[in-house]
Amino acid sequence: MILGTTGQTIQAEADVLDLIDEAGTRSIVLIDRTGAAAIPQSAIRRIAALSTVEWVIGLGQAQDATNSAIGSGATRVAVRVIHGDLPGPPVLQHTPWHRQPGTALVGSEASGMLGLSHPAGGVDIDPWQLAVVGSFVANEPLTFLNQSILAAPSEKSDEQIRSIYVVARTPQDVAGLTDVLPELAGAVDRSGLALETSEALAAVRTAVAGELGRYGRNLVSLVLGVGLLLVGLNVYGAVTSKRRDFGRRRALGASRADIVQLVALQTVSVALVGAAAGLGIGAALVWRWTGDAPETGFTVAVGVLAVLAALAASLPPAIVAAFRDPVRVLRVP
Structure with a gap:
């Protein structure tokens, strides 16, 4: 009797919390809105070293790319250089990629936009070209990347990051990370930095978990x-x-x-x-x-x-x- 009643209640509680988590209760985004912050690549390593961080990636400035086989008039798709270790499934599922400079993965939606029947080919980014060597499918909180191409960093160490995406290990870690991320970013000019957090949603999750647990x-x-x-x-x-x-x-x-x-x-x-x-x-x-x-x-x-x-x-x-x-x-x- 106990297991049948409370077991169903606890499973319902887990389902509710999972539904809230799908909305991104643990995600934090740090954005350089002006481009003057000059966030260095080393920021990703500093943030990843925190015990309260599950994963972190940095994205460079978006650039337009077109299918090399089509040429002028082709649909343009955003290319972003990605820094840091790629999140694993279910957040990001991708084909094997050694991340050699000049190579890229195409998003599930971007592939159709570019007219690629297979995740392979070339894309032009004035004045250079990228080799598409695979594909990826992104889920929350990175679903927006499905319409993009992710490029490997070049060998230059001065590439700057325009946005940092962080997922905390628990919703309770969001507030603490929000306080330290601007400093760890090592930005030259912090005035253009903007933080987008799920702190309010995390508080709702904690309250809901407490009420369901009490029940x-x-x-x-x-x-x-x-x-x-x-x-x-x-x-x-x-x-x-x-x-x-x-x-x-x-x-x-x-x-x-x-x-x-x-x-x-x-x-x-x-x-x-x-x-x-x-x-x-x-x-x-x-x-x-x-x-x-x-x-x-x-x-x-x-x-x-x-x-x-x-x-x-x-x-x-x-x-x-x-x-x-x-x-x-x-x-x-």
């Missing part, structure tokens, strides 16, 4: 409380029906602690079997309702809590049985 904990407490009451009543009924048996044990020399231990062990034995069966059925129900199996840690925790609740519920009836007068119990027909 889940209250639900677990309620279910455990009801279960504890039912187990206690059931054990009390069993102890009452066996009072003569416990009376004989006491008359034969069993201590009160022995009686308490006996009742507790019997209850825990039944609880272990019930918890194992309940967890299996609950996991199957959660999988059927949500399409995902509950996490192993959560499942084990629910089982342990259920057994501990049964043990706690058995103690009051066990103590009652242990402190009954054996002589009086045996005299009652």
Whole structure:
């Protein structure tokens, strides 16, 4: 019962948080709006070294490119030099690329715009040319790159970065990164820098997670409380029906602690079997309702809590049985 109800609630909580995360709660963008900031390539290495950064890339100034095979009149597509390690799937999926100078990857939408039937060919950027050696598909927060071409940096060390895209490891890291990014960028002129953050959205995520977590904990407490009451009543009924048996044990020399231990062990034995069966059925129900199996840690925790609740519920009836007068119990027909 606990796993079936709370497991579904926790899965729903995870789905809600994933939906919020899709909107980019961990993303930060630092933009040089005027071009006067002169952000160096070394900024990417400094930012990537932070423990709160999951990944970071820098993009150079966008330039127009056309398909070399078509020539004049061809559709123009933006080319951006990319700095830093490329994010992995699902953010960016791409064909193998050694990032040699003069090579580039074409975006999933840019390929059609250029008239490339295959992700290979040449594109002209006045006054030089790039070799397209593969393709890529970008997802949030880089979907805008699908209409672009990503070029490898040249061997020149003075290439400047116009925008930096950072994803924090957690939504809580966004505020701290926002404070240090302008300084780490090493810009010559910070007046033209602009920060676009998801700090407000991250705060909403934290609030939603707190409310959903509180609801889940209250639900677990309620279910455990009801279960504890039912187990206690059931054990009390069993102890009452066996009072003569416990009376004989006491008359034969069993201590009160022995009686308490006996009742507790019997209850825990039944609880272990019930918890194992309940967890299996609950996991199957959660999988059927949500399409995902509950996490192993959560499942084990629910089982342990259920057994501990049964043990706690058995103690009051066990103590009652242990402190009954054996002589009086045996005299009652």
